[in-house]
Amino acid sequence: MIEDELLKLRFKLGSEDALRRIYEKYLDYLLSVAMAFLNDAPASEDIVHDVFVSLAQMARQFQLRGNLKHYLATCVANRARDRLRAGKRHGDRLAAGAGPEPQAEPPEETLICAEQTQRVYDALAQLPDEQREVIVLRIKAGMKFRQIAEMQDASFVAVQARYRRGIDKLRSILNGRL
Amino acid sequence: MGPIESAIEQANCKATDATRRQIWQDVAGRLRPSQAARQPQGGDCLWRVLMKTRFVKPAIAAVVLIAALAVGVETFRPGKAAKTHAFSAEVRANTALDLDPRAAIPLRQARPEDFDVTWDGENGGTLRIMPGSSLRLSTPSWPEPEWDDVVGWAHSILAKMQESTATSVSARENRFAAILTSEGNLAVVQIGDYDESKARLQWQVESTALPGYGPVQVVTLACVDPNKPSAQPCAIDFDTGRTIVIPSQALALAPEGFLSWLEQNGIDAIARISDEGGCLAGVGLVLQTWEPGLWAAIPALGIRDAMTRVSYQSRDPILFREGQYQFIHPFKTREGGMGILQMRGMDRSGQTVQFRYRMVLEDAPAGIEGEIQDDAESLQLLQSAEWLNRLGRSLLIYANQNEDRLPESLEIRELADSEEQYQWMVKDVEYVGAGVTCAQSPSLVVAYDRTLLAKGKGTNVLFLDSHIEFVGPEKFAKYGLSGGVESVMQKNAERDRHDRSQSYLDRLGRSLRIYGNQNKDRLPQSLEEIRQRIGREDRYQWIVENVEYLGAGLMFSQSPSLVVAYDRTLLATGRGTYVLFLDSHVEFIEPKRLSQYDLSGEPQNAPVTPPK
Numbered sequence: 128m129i130e131d132e133l134l135k136l137r138f139k140l141g142s143e144d145a146l147r148r149i150y151e152k153y154l155d156y157l158l159s160v161a162m163a164f165l166n167d168a169p170a171s172e173d174i175v176h177d178v179f180v181s182l183a184q185m186a187r188q189f190q191l192r193g194n195l196k197h198y199l200a201t202c203v204a205n206r207a208r209d210r211l212r213a214g215k216r217h218g219d220r221l222a223a224g225a226g227p228e229p230q231a232e233p234p235e236e237t238l239i240c241a242e243q244t245q246r247v248y249d250a251l252a253q254l255p256d257e258q259r260e261v262i263v264l265r266i267k268a269g270m271k272f273r274q275i276a277e278m279q280d281a282s283f284v285a286v287q288a289r290y291r292r293g294i295d296k297l298r299s300i301l302n303g304r305l
Numbered sequence: 306m307g308p309i310e311s312a313i314e315q316a317n318c319k320a321t322d323a324t325r326r327q328i329w330q331d332v333a334g335r336l337r338p339s340q341a342a343r344q345p346q347g348g349d350c351l352w353r354v355l356m357k358t359r360f361v362k363p364a365i366a367a368v369v370l371i372a373a374l375a376v377g378v379e380t381f382r383p384g385k386a387a388k389t390h391a392f393s394a395e396v397r398a399n400t401a402l403d404l405d406p407r408a409a410i411p412l413r414q415a416r417p418e419d420f421d422v423t424w425d426g427e428n429g430g431t432l433r434i435m436p437g438s439s440l441r442l443s444t445p446s447w448p449e450p451e452w453d454d455v456v457g458w459a460h461s462i463l464a465k466m467q468e469s470t471a472t473s474v475s476a477r478e479n480r481f482a483a484i485l486t487s488e489g490n491l492a493v494v495q496i497g498d499y500d501e502s503k504a505r506l507q508w509q510v511e512s513t514a515l516p517g518y519g520p521v522q523v524v525t526l527a528c529v530d531p532n533k534p535s536a537q538p539c540a541i542d543f544d545t546g547r548t549i550v551i552p553s554q555a556l557a558l559a560p561e562g563f564l565s566w567l568e569q570n571g572i573d574a575i576a577r578i579s580d581e582g583g584c585l586a587g588v589g590l591v592l593q594t595w596e597p598g599l600w601a602a603i604p605a606l607g608i609r610d611a612m613t614r615v616s617y618q619s620r621d622p623i624l625f626r627e628g629q630y631q632f633i634h635p636f637k638t639r640e641g642g643m644g645i646l647q648m649r650g651m652d653r654s655g656q657t658v659q660f661r662y663r664m665v666l667e668d669a670p671a672g673i674e675g676e677i678q679d680d681a682e683s684l685q686l687l688q689s690a691e692w693l694n695r696l697g698r699s700l701l702i703y704a705n706q707n708e709d710r711l712p713e714s715l716e717i718r719e720l721a722d723s724e725e726q727y728q729w730m731v732k733d734v735e736y737v738g739a740g741v742t743c744a745q746s747p748s749l750v751v752a753y754d755r756t757l758l759a760k761g762k763g764t765n766v767l768f769l770d771s772h773i774e775f776v777g778p779e780k781f782a783k784y785g786l787s788g789g790v791e792s793v794m795q796k797n798a799e800r801d802r803h804d805r806s807q808s809y810l811d812r813l814g815r816s817l818r819i820y821g822n823q824n825k826d827r828l829p830q831s832l833e834e835i836r837q838r839i840g841r842e843d844r845y846q847w848i849v850e851n852v853e854y855l856g857a858g859l860m861f862s863q864s865p866s867l868v869v870a871y872d873r874t875l876l877a878t879g880r881g882t883y884v885l886f887l888d889s890h891v892e893f894i895e896p897k898r899l900s901q902y903d904l905s906g907e908p909q910n911a912p913v914t915p916p917k
């Protein structure tokens with residue numbers, strides 16, 4: 128906490144070291160959050176890249192009173208949501224196994240995921256977007272239902288219901304596979 | 306937490322090294338141009354700082370003299386103050402140059418290891434590091450690099466430079482290079498005009514050592530009194546540690562003359578008595594104010610990073626806050642010296658102030674860990690903040706598992722990470738989070754350190770959103786801290802009510818705006834028409850019960866300062882209320898301004914006139 132406060136302060140003062148430390152501290156975490164949303168390594172890398180680039184560009188104007196980790200996770204969530212919506216408009220699908228078109232050469236590996244982790248991402252990908260978002264923000268980002276409700280512009284009760292339904296569905300998908 | 310939740314929490318992936326490097330390259334590339342754009346022209350450049358340093362001028366003069374005598378180097382001069390480089394020289398083919406800098410020699414005569422680079426005509430002109438040496442060279446990879454960007458980049462890759470295998474840079478391909486010199490310094494070199502036989506190099510040399518702190522100095526200064534010159538020192542030059550007696554002739558000068566005298570004598574601060582008590586007044590000193598406990602926590606590197614790019618010279622005095630914890634002040638002198646300072650005391654009868662400071666030294670013998678000195682007060686503040694921080698995290702986890710409700714008391718062993726922390730929580734923490742849910746205002750006080758509070762000098766406070774804040778005595782009333790637990794809870798209730806009022810009126814404003822967009826800029830006749838748009842039913846009910854709506858018949862094209870709605874329940878308390886205006890902004894209107902808006906506590910049913 129204190130480290131994050133110092134990092135925020137130093138970053139605001141233009142310290143590249145501070146940005147570097149934020150980057151090193153949160154890169155893998157944000158990639159995990161993005162993967163939980165998208166289940167697509169290149170797309171996850173893209174949005175985390177964009178989040179850090181925007182952060183770097185706003186250095187001196189950076190104003191954040193709250194939690195740095197929540198802030199970054201929310202940035203990833205917002206971009207992931209935009210990408211999912213854009214994907215839907217273009218008829219893409221998120222579900223496991225519905226990856227990009229086969230290419231002449233396999234794309235370079237960008238992320239390293241354990242087998243069980245990949246199973247969890249595949250299962251999350253089968254949830255409706257809203258349920259997945261609540262679950263990821265709640266568990267991976269540690270956000271409160273109240274904050275998620277504001278983000279999704281839904282009631283507290285609706286968000287809790289989405290969470291419960293999502294967990295139930297995950298339980299049935301992952302039954303005995305963990 | 307069930308197995309599904311645990312599996313999700315533990316589902317983490319890791320970027321490959323290539324991805325990690327690739328993203329960082331792009332991110333750092335974006336930071337540097339924005340920093341370069343922010344830099345005032347030549348404002349913080351090293352050369353200007355160096356030239357302001359009294360010790361460096363003779364050294365530079367010596368370097369220029371030696372270099373002028375050297376064979377093969379036509380000119381060797383410090384860069385102009387307006388440029389960002391520290392040195393420049395023309396180097397001819399087969400001539401070696403010491404960047405550190407000391408001299409230049411013809412390559413044929415000797416090749417001592419002290420010399421760093423040479424120039425030859427290969428590929429139209431190539432800069433090489435001396436072969437077989439411990440030197441390292443790296444070049445920036447992005448197109449059209451600029452000086453400031455390259456300096457920042459060179460520092461960022463310092464740790465990796467040892468692995469670099471590059472030994473030369475062709476001027477056709479790249480005009481910049483970062484070089485680890487034979488003396489372990491970092492030189493950033495720019496190749497200027499060049500041909501096969503010679504090149505003009507410009508470079509800046511910086512130490513690669515991590516900075517540390519010098520010893521803590523405790524100083525007592527007499528306060529300046531123009532009518533009563535003191536034989537005691539009243540002023541200090543932080544760069545040298547010298548304390549200075551101000552003679553009566555200087556005190557008799559006009560203000561401009563006095564300031565000029567202080568500057569000419571290298572003085573960075575003087576002690577004086579202000580309306581608020583004893584203080585230090587800076588002379589061209591760049592200052593910041595940080596929380597008290599940080600004296601023991603900030604490494605010298607942190608001070609250097611924080612102060613390097615700050616140039617605003619504060620005119621605010623550094624006050625001794627009687628009976629309170631003293632803030633710490635990172636500072637930078639006119640000559641570029643940096644340090645931190647903290648007031649320690651004031652003797653009213655003797656008219657003196659006492660403070661402690663320590664300077665950041667680039668070549669301090671101790672490492673970062675060694676800098677944190679035993680300072681009981683600072684450590685206590687820091688420990689308290691750290692444990693409150695951990696408590697905040699535990700409360701959040703507890704709430705997650707208990708329908709967003711905080712525990713009734715802190716006597717739950719699982720809330721602490723250790724027995725020591727648990728004992729501290731029970732003994733030292735006042736908990737006011739019973740009955741609070743996470744849905745309430747994030748600025749509610751949840752707990753505070755009552756042991757610190759009892760000393761009356763300030764305390765650490767944990768808020769519902771988990772952030773910790775040091776609250777000084779001047780803010781005790783704001784949080785009700787001086788009146789005990791009931792008082793804090795009362796203030797919490799008020800704050801929650803205020804936040805709710807502001808947030809719901811804001812939401813109402815957005816709903817009205819959407820309604821207006823779809824209804825030719827017209828506002829609804831009643832709130833019932835936007836019931837669905839307001840969203841949650843409990844929010845709508847709250848608005849109906851507490852808000853007076855005045856927008857019926859108004860159009861969004863009318864004056865933006867028309868009142869659309871206000872919180873009538875708050876208004877009835879007589880202590881002001883939140884008001885929603887036609888331009889959708891929400892503002893708290895204090896009692897004395899209520900009459901401007903014709904708000905008197907009685908419900909209004911007609912459109913309200915703009916402010917008088």
